[in-house]
Amino acid sequence: xxxxxxxxxxxxxxxxxxxxxxxxxxxxxxxxxxxxxxxxxxxxxxxxxxxxxxxxxxxxxxxxxxxxxxxxxxxxxxxxxxxxxxxxxxxxxxxxxxxxxxxxxxxxxxxxxxxxxxxxxxxxxxxxxxxxxxxxxxxxxxxxxxxxxxxxxxxxxxxxxxxxxxxxxxxxxxxxxxxxxxxxxxxxxxxxxxxxxxxxxxxxxxxxxxx
Amino acid sequence: xxxxxxxxxxxxxxxxxxxxxxxxxxxxxxxxxxxxxxxxxxxxxxxxxxxxxxxxxxxxxxxxxxxxxxxxxxxxxxxxxxxxxxxxxxxxxxxxxxxxxxxxxxxxxxxxxxxxxxxxxxxxxxxxxxxxxxxxxxxxxxxxxxxxxxxxxxxxxxxxxxxxxxxxxxxxxxxxxxxxxxxxxxxx
Numbered sequence: 001x002x003x004x005x006x007x008x009x010x011x012x013x014x015x016x017x018x019x020x021x022x023x024x025x026x027x028x029x030x031x032x033x034x035x036x037x038x039x040x041x042x043x044x045x046x047x048x049x050x051x052x053x054x055x056x057x058x059x060x061x062x063x064x065x066x067x068x069x070x071x072x073x074x075x076x077x078x079x080x081x082x083x084x085x086x087x088x089x090x091x092x093x094x095x096x097x098x099x100x101x102x103x104x105x106x107x108x109x110x111x112x113x114x115x116x117x118x119x120x121x122x123x124x125x126x127x128x129x130x131x132x133x134x135x136x137x138x139x140x141x142x143x144x145x146x147x148x149x150x151x152x153x154x155x156x157x158x159x160x161x162x163x164x165x166x167x168x169x170x171x172x173x174x175x176x177x178x179x180x181x182x183x184x185x186x187x188x189x190x191x192x193x194x195x196x197x198x199x200x201x202x203x204x205x206x207x208x209x210x211x
Numbered sequence: 212x213x214x215x216x217x218x219x220x221x222x223x224x225x226x227x228x229x230x231x232x233x234x235x236x237x238x239x240x241x242x243x244x245x246x247x248x249x250x251x252x253x254x255x256x257x258x259x260x261x262x263x264x265x266x267x268x269x270x271x272x273x274x275x276x277x278x279x280x281x282x283x284x285x286x287x288x289x290x291x292x293x294x295x296x297x298x299x300x301x302x303x304x305x306x307x308x309x310x311x312x313x314x315x316x317x318x319x320x321x322x323x324x325x326x327x328x329x330x331x332x333x334x335x336x337x338x339x340x341x342x343x344x345x346x347x348x349x350x351x352x353x354x355x356x357x358x359x360x361x362x363x364x365x366x367x368x369x370x371x372x373x374x375x376x377x378x379x380x381x382x383x384x385x386x387x388x389x390x391x392x393x394x395x396x397x398x399x
Contacts, residue, residue: 007273007277015243018283088290211281
C-alpha cells in the first residue's frame with residue numbers, strides 16, 4: 001500500500017459528518033449586522049455630532065457617508081468570499097472593493113473641491129486616526145477570529161480587506177460623532193491612514209490566516 | 212464483481228465528484244475515500260508537470276489531500292468541485308515552491324564570500340602557475356583556458372569574460388570550481 005493510499009484510508013476513517021460553512025453572503029450579513037449594532041451602541045454612548053441634521057442636507061457629506069457605507073458593505077462581502085479557497089467562484093465580486101474604493105476616492109476629491117472657501121482646520125490632528133483605530137480593534141478582532149475558521153487561499157488579501165472593512169466602521173463612527181467640516185483634515189487623518197491599515201492587514205493576514 | 216455506489220459514481224461521470232463530496236460531508240467514509248482517490252488521480256499529472264521529482268509530487272499530494280480534508284467544510288456540494296480543489300492545490304503548490312526556493316537561496320553560496328575567496332591563494336605561495344600547469348591542462352578545456360588567461364597571461368575576470376564571451380560571474384564561478392579541483396588533486 002502506498003503512502004497516498006495509507007493517507008486516504010486514514011482521512012476516510014476520520015470523516016465525520018461536517019456542517020458546511022454558511023454562504024459567504026450570509027457570513028457577511030452576520031458581520032454587517034454585528035457592525036451595525038456596534039456602531040449604534042458606540043454612537044449612543046459617544047453621541048452624534050450636534051450639527052448632523054443640517055449636514056444631512058449637504059450633498060457631499062451624504063455622498064461621503066454613502067460611499068463609505070458602500071465600501072464597508074463591499075469589503076465585508078469580499079472578505080467573506082476570500083475566506084473560501086475558490087472565492088466561492090465569485091472572483092469578480094471578491095475584487096469589487098477596488099471599484100468602490102475608486103468611487104470613494106472620486107467622491108472625496110469632489111467634496112474637497114466643493115469645500116470652498118475651505119472650512120477651518122480643527123485644532124487636533126492625529127487623534128482622529130487613533131480614535132478610528134481604537135474603534136476598529138473590536139470589529140477587526142472579530143473578523144479575524146471568524147476568518148480563521150475558514151480556508152483562505154489569499155490570506156494576505158483577505159486580511160487587508162477585512163481590516164479595511166473594520167476600519168470603515170471606525171471611520172463611519174467618527175464622521176457621525178465628530179463635529180468637523182474640514183475635508184482636508186478628514187482626508188488626511190481619517191482616510192489616508194486607510195492605506196497603512198490595508199498594508200497592516202496584508203501583513204497580519206499572511207501571519208494569522210495560515211491554515 | 213460488486214462495486215460500491217461511491218465507486219460507481221466516479222466511474223460513471225466526472226461530474227459526480229460533487230455528489231461524492233456531498234455524501235462525504237454527511238460522513239460517508241467510502242464515498243470520501245473514493246473522492247480522495249479520484250482527487251489524487253486528478254492532481255498527480257498537474258503536480259508532475261510542475262515539480263521535478265516523484266518524491267516531491269508525492270509529498271505535496273499528501274499535503275494537498277490533508278488540506279482538502281481540513282477545508283472540506285468550505286465546500287457545500289452545490290458548486291463545481293474542481294475549481295475548489297485546484298484553488299487549494301495551487302495554493303499549496305505556491306507555498307511549496309516558495310519554501311523550496313527560499314531553501315535553495317539559504318544554501319546557495321554567498322557571491323560576496325565567493326569573490327573574497329577568489330583573491331585567496333588556493334595553493335602554497337611558493338607554488339607558481341608554471342609548477343602546476345600540468346595539472347591545469349588536465350582540467351576541462353574551458354576551466355583550463357580561464358586559469359591560463361588569468362594566471363599566465365594576467366587578465367582580470369572581466370577581461371577573460373570579454374575574451375571568452377562568458378559573463379564575469381560565470382568566469383568567477385568556473386575559476387572557483389577549477390581551484391577546488393586543483394586543490395583536491397594537489398593535496399592527494
